[in-house]
Structures are given as structure tokens and as C-alpha cells.
Amino acid sequence: xxxxxxxxxxxxxxxxxxxxxxxxxxxxxxxxxxxxxxxxxxxxxxxxxxxxxxxxxxxxxxxxxxxxxxxxxxxxxxxxxxxxxxxxxxxxxxxxxxxxxxxxxxxxxxxxxxxxxxxxxxxxxxxxxxxxxxxxxxxxxxxxxxxxxxxxxxxxxxxxxxxxxxxxxxxxxxxxxxxxxxxxxxxxx
Amino acid sequence: xxxxxxxxxxxxxxxxxxxxxxxxxxxxxxxxxxxxxxxxxxxxxxxxxxxxxxxxxxxxxxxxxxxxxxxxxxxxxxxxxxxxxxxxxxxxxxxxxxxxxxxxxxxxxxxxxxxxxxxxxxxxxxxxxxxxxxxxxxxxxxxxxxxxxxxxxxxxxxxxxxxxxxxxxxxxxxxxxxxxxxxxxxxxxxxxxxxxxxxxxxxxxxxxxxxxxxxxxxxxxxxxxxxxxxxxxxxxxxxxxxxxxxxxxxxxxxxxxxxxxxxxxxxxxxxxxxxxxxxxxxxxxxxxxxxxxxxxxxxxxxxxxxxxxxxxxxxxxxxxxxxxxxxxxxxxxxxxxxxxxxxxxxxxxxxxxxxxxxxxxxxxxxxxxxxxxxxxxxxxxxxxxxxxxxxxxxxxxxxxxxxxxxxxxxxxxxxxxxxxxxxx
Ligand SMILES: Cc1ncc(COP(=O)(O)O)c(C=O)c1O
Numbered sequence: 001x002x003x004x005x006x007x008x009x010x011x012x013x014x015x016x017x018x019x020x021x022x023x024x025x026x027x028x029x030x031x032x033x034x035x036x037x038x039x040x041x042x043x044x045x046x047x048x049x050x051x052x053x054x055x056x057x058x059x060x061x062x063x064x065x066x067x068x069x070x071x072x073x074x075x076x077x078x079x080x081x082x083x084x085x086x087x088x089x090x091x092x093x094x095x096x097x098x099x100x101x102x103x104x105x106x107x108x109x110x111x112x113x114x115x116x117x118x119x120x121x122x123x124x125x126x127x128x129x130x131x132x133x134x135x136x137x138x139x140x141x142x143x144x145x146x147x148x149x150x151x152x153x154x155x156x157x158x159x160x161x162x163x164x165x166x167x168x169x170x171x172x173x174x175x176x177x178x179x180x181x182x183x184x185x186x187x188x189x
Numbered sequence: 190x191x192x193x194x195x196x197x198x199x200x201x202x203x204x205x206x207x208x209x210x211x212x213x214x215x216x217x218x219x220x221x222x223x224x225x226x227x228x229x230x231x232x233x234x235x236x237x238x239x240x241x242x243x244x245x246x247x248x249x250x251x252x253x254x255x256x257x258x259x260x261x262x263x264x265x266x267x268x269x270x271x272x273x274x275x276x277x278x279x280x281x282x283x284x285x286x287x288x289x290x291x292x293x294x295x296x297x298x299x300x301x302x303x304x305x306x307x308x309x310x311x312x313x314x315x316x317x318x319x320x321x322x323x324x325x326x327x328x329x330x331x332x333x334x335x336x337x338x339x340x341x342x343x344x345x346x347x348x349x350x351x352x353x354x355x356x357x358x359x360x361x362x363x364x365x366x367x368x369x370x371x372x373x374x375x376x377x378x379x380x381x382x383x384x385x386x387x388x389x390x391x392x393x394x395x396x397x398x399x400x401x402x403x404x405x406x407x408x409x410x411x412x413x414x415x416x417x418x419x420x421x422x423x424x425x426x427x428x429x430x431x432x433x434x435x436x437x438x439x440x441x442x443x444x445x446x447x448x449x450x451x452x453x454x455x456x457x458x459x460x461x462x463x464x465x466x467x468x469x470x471x472x473x474x475x476x477x478x479x480x481x482x483x484x485x486x487x488x489x490x491x492x493x494x495x496x497x498x499x500x501x502x503x504x505x506x507x508x509x510x511x512x513x514x515x516x517x518x519x520x521x522x523x524x525x526x527x528x529x530x531x532x533x534x535x536x537x538x539x540x541x542x543x544x545x546x547x548x549x550x551x552x553x554x555x556x557x558x559x560x561x562x563x564x565x566x567x568x569x570x571x572x573x574x575x576x577x578x579x580x581x582x583x584x585x586x587x588x589x590x591x592x593x594x595x596x597x598x599x600x601x602x603x604x605x606x607x608x609x610x611x612x613x
Binding site: 006007008010011014015020024063064065066067068094095096097098100160163 | 208209555580
């Protein structure tokens with residue numbers, strides 16, 4: 001029979017210290033308005049700090065375990081003379097340690113990065129999660145992913161991959177939304 | 190008492206190791222395991238008798254039809270319902286969810302004037318009220334919430350006490366002269382609390398409202414007599430009462446089923462069909478059983494119903510009460526909070542709990558590494574979790590095959606969780 005769970009030893013492998021630590025105090029997290037409420041109500045709608053930035057958010061939900069996160073980004077539109085970039089990323093939500101730790105590591109990786117770099121990292125993380133425990137066999141990519149490689153152990157467990165991808169999916173969707181809004185603003189201008 | 194060894198020997202699935210530990214199955218509220226007699230009945234049907242029912246005139250069709258109706262009668266006997274020909278009170282559905290949707294859709298059709306004058310007792314209009322509770326499974330809440338949206342009726346809900354029990358004593362205030370339908374659970378699949386339905390049924394009938402009872406979590410664990418309980422409709426699934434998946438039941442008082450308009454249309458539910466005028470539908474239960482039915486599954490469910498009756502629901506309830514007491518010791522584990530009644534009275538052995546500082550998905554993963562199956566998540570009942578200030582929880586639930594030793598194994602594992610995740 002296929003074995004989708006894990007022995008005690010494998011459990012230790014999945015819940016690496018980095019993951020447990022990040023989950024206890026995840027980076028980028030801002031308080032929820034109401035505990036257990038998947039949607040932010042009006043708590044942290046983004047204050048745009050720079051005139052050349054466009055805010056957007058994306059709600060992500062994992063129905064099997066109830067992980068939920070709303071990822072807010074502020075993306076610069078390039079009029080500051082630099083490539084479009086994620087100037088600020090925060091999130092609200094709650095979930096299992098894998099989802100929380102992955103959100104935390106993702107925030108550390110993409111905060112301040114250009115949109116292009118962030119999307120590239122998201123792709124690499126996706127490949128890691130599709131590797132069924134094998135890893136991505138590419139030293140450059142591994143180096144770029146930094147702490148995110150600790151999720152390699154999670155990629156063996158189909159039930160948990162979604163947890164690890166939740167934050168990344170939210171980052172991609174909210175950035176895409178910001179870019180769409182930018183184009184719309186341009187058209188109107 | 191039930192003979193534990195004899196019961197367990199009828200469930201070969203339980204005799205296996207998972208991740209190097211003996212399997213402990215504490216997820217019967219999600220779905221129960223099946224005794225060999227049920228599995229054999231399904232297999233034998235396919236090996237010897239398989240044919241469509243209520244159609245065709247050949248030998249196999251006749252055997253299948255007889256077996257199908259006999260199975261319906263066995264299920265009816267388990268819950269004290271009628272099953273003589275022309276008086277059937279059990280409608281076969283694809284499951285409890287399908288049964289509840291059937292009912293809500295039929296009420297909606299009646300609200301649109303379908304079913305004629307007799308069906309007007311089910312009709313809803315703006316100003317009418319549908320009453321439910323905060324402890325409902327989404328399969329009760331959502332069909333009736335949608336019915337309220339479609340008809341303009343108002344949805345109201347019984348509140349819960351701090352142990353998650355439905356406040357039945359508020360029935361006289363919650364149910365008013367405007368209430369037309371009360372759709373409520375008999376036993377919560379999260380808290381395990383048994384609803385005190387008497388004051389609710391009494392008040393509902395006093396104001397002329399219909400009572401729809403979700404008996405998914407009570408039929409497998411408690412003696413049930415739907416006539417004595419005086420409810421109007423009830424719904425449950427076979428797979429939680431040790432029968433196959435894919436089949437469930439809608440109970441309705443005969444007189445009500447006769448007045449209820451159909452909700453699903455197609456073959457085997459119609460007497461006369463025309464191109465240019467409305468069809469003439471069959472009497473219940475056929476009126477509600479459009480399309481090819483889950484025949485093998487119903488036959489398996491009939492065997493499960495007989496099997497439960499042979500052991501005796503009183504004895505099953507008494508045995509499971511000892512397991513419930515075992516599970517309730519979870520409340521004494523450091524950092525563990527039980528979501529539901531913390532004492533064994535008026536509850537079944539479905540015990541949801543929160544482990545402080547550890548998300549249920551992580552708890553479940555840890556518990557699974559010990560070969561123990563519990564359910565984690567919101568168990569399709571988000572409002573009751575919100576009542577406890579949570580989004581998800583862990584749930585251990587008993588079946589007839591569980592032992593006190595298995596609850597010891599769970600307790601031991603749960604006691605280690607906070608240490609493993611370094612939150613102690
Ligand atoms: C209380 C309750 N109601 C309704 C349902 C729905 O049953 P099913 O999913 O078998 O249709 C369930 C089980 O999931 C339940 O526990």
C-alpha cells in the first residue's frame with residue numbers, strides 16, 4: 001500500500017526546527033480582526049506608503065484543514081525609475097505550522113524583490129513542492145530558495161503540499177492583481 | 190455488554206498496522222467501517238442478483254426489486270418507520286446531504302405553487318421563518334439557508350450554551366407563530382451533544398411548523414423511534430451506520446410525503462408522461478426516487494440495519510458510553526480543551542478538542558504517526574467552531590468496535606503533542 005503518512009522519524013524530518021520556529025512567530029503577519037474569520041474585514045486594508053505603489057490583496061483558503069490567509073502587497077509601478085517591485089508584503093490569517101512557516105519564509109524571500117525575481121522564486125518553490133521529496137537538484141535554485149528548502153520534506157505528503165503553497169499562491173495572485181490594476185489606471189490616465 | 194472480540198473480528202480492516210503501530214480508528218463520525226456481512230451482501234448481490242429495480246420483468250430484476258424493498262423495510266425497522274407497501278415512510282437517496290437538499294428543493298417547489306393545494310403546507314413566503322441552530326452541519330444549514338434566500342423567508346438559529354449545546358429551553362422564544370420549518374440536528378457531529386428535542390418539537394407543532402431532524406449522528410449510536418420522537422422529516426446516511434457509501438435516507442410521515450411535490454425528475458418516478466401536458470407522478474417513495482437507484486448499496490445498508498438491531502441499540506449505546514468516558518479524559522490533558530459537554534450525560538462518543546498552540550492539521554499529523562485516525566478541520570460545521578472562537582478542531586469519534594485501550598493510546602499521543610511542537 002502507498003504510505004501517505006509518516007513514522008516518528010519522518011515526522012521529525014518534516015517538522016524541522018526552522019519550520020517550528022517560523023510557525024511560532026511568523027514574519028509579515030498582522031493581527032486578524034476577528035479570530036477564526038477567514039476574511040479580513042476592514043482591519044489592514046493597505047495604506048499605500050508611496051505614491052508610485054499600487055496595493056492589492058488575495059484571499060487564500062485550504063478547505064481540508066482550514067488554513068486561511070489574506071496576502072496584501074504594495075507593488076511599485078516603475079515610475080520611480082526602478083523595475084516593478086514588491087515594496088511591502090504582509091498577511092493576515094491562521095493555519096497549520098507548515099502554512100504559517102511557509103508564509104513567513106516567503107515574506108522574507110520576496111519582500112523588496114522585483115516582481116520578476118519574486119515570480120521566479122515562486123516557480124522554483126513550486127518545483128520543489130512537486131519533487132515528491134527528492135528536492136530540485138539544482139544548486140543555484142537551492143541557494144536562491146534559502147530557508148525555503150526545509151520544505152523539501154513536506155513535498156512527500158500530498159495532503160500537506162497545499163499548506164506550503166498557500167502563501168506563495170496568495171503572493172502571486174495579489175501581485176497579478178496589482179499589475180492588472182496598474183494597467184487599468186494607465187488606460188484611464 | 191457487547192462481546193468486544195466478536196465485534197472486532199467482523200471488521201478485518203481494523204486488524205492492520207499503520208506507520209508501525211496497530212491502527213486505532215477513531216473517525217467513525219466521518220464514516221464507519223463495515224462489518225464483513227455488509228461487504229459480503231454487496232458482493233453477493235453483484236455475483237448473483239444484479240439488475241435494475243422496479244423495471245423489467247426478468248428473474249434477476251424481480252430478485253433485485255424484492256431485495257431492494259426488503260432492505261428499505263429493514264432500515265425502516267431500525268428507526269421505527271413504516272414500510273408496508275403503500276405506506277412507506279423511507280425514501281432512498283444518495284445520502285443525508287441529498288435527502289436534505291431533496292426536502293429543501295421540494296419545499297421551494299411548493300413555494301412556487303407546484304404540487305397543488307396539498308403542497309401549500311410546505312410553501313414559504315417573505316415574513317415566514319425557518320429556524321435552525323448554530324450547531325448544524327453545512328448539509329442542514331446551507332440547503333435551508335438557500336431555501337430562505339429563494340423564498341424570501343427569514344433564517345433564524347437556536348443559540349448554544351458554552352458547552353455547545355443547543356439551547357432547547359429557548360424554544361418558546363426562538364420558534365414563533367411565523368415559523369414554518371425547524372431544521373435541526375439530533376446530535377452534533379462536532380460537540381457530540383444530544384439535542385433535547387422534545388421542547389423544540391412541542392413548540393414547533395404548537396405553531397404549525399414542520400420539524401426536520403438530522404439524525405446522521407444518532408442513528409448509528411442510539412435507539413431511535415422517529416414516530417415516538419414525533420418529528421416530521423429526518424435524514425441520515427448509511428455509511429455512518431456501518432453500511433455502504435452512496436446511499437442515505439429521507440424519512441417523512443406518510444401523510445406529508447404524499448403531499449410533498451417531487452424535487453428531482455426522470456425515470457421511474459412518473460406514471461404518465463406527455464409531450465404537451467404535465468406528467469402524473471407516482472406515489473411516494475417512488476416519486477422521490479428518480480433515476481437508477483444505488484441498489485447494492487441499499488441492500489448493504491439493510492444488512493447493516495439488521496446487524497445493529499441484532500446487537501441491540503441499547504447495548505451499543507451502553508458500550509460506547511464507556512468509550513466516551515475514556516475519550517473525555519482528554520479534558521485532563523495539559524493544554525487540551527474539549528469543545529462540547531465535558532461529562533458523559535446526553536452526549537455520544539464524538540469528542541472534539543483543541544490543543545493550545547498547535548493547529549489541528551499538525552495535531553492530526555502527529556496523531557497519525559502513531560497509527561491513530563482522528564479527523565481534523567472544521568468537520569463541515571464552521572458556525573459551531575466560530576462559537577468556540579476557533580476555525581478548526583481535532584475530533585475523535587467512537588464506533589461500536591472501539592475499546593478503552595484505544596482511548597488510552599489516543600490520550601498518550603495527545604499528551605505528547607505540545608512537547609513535540611515545542612509549545613509547552
Ligand atoms: C450531523 C451530520 N449531518 C449531515 C452529514 C452529511 O452526511 P453525508 O455527507 O453522508 O451526506 C453529516 C456527515 O458528514 C453529519 O455528521
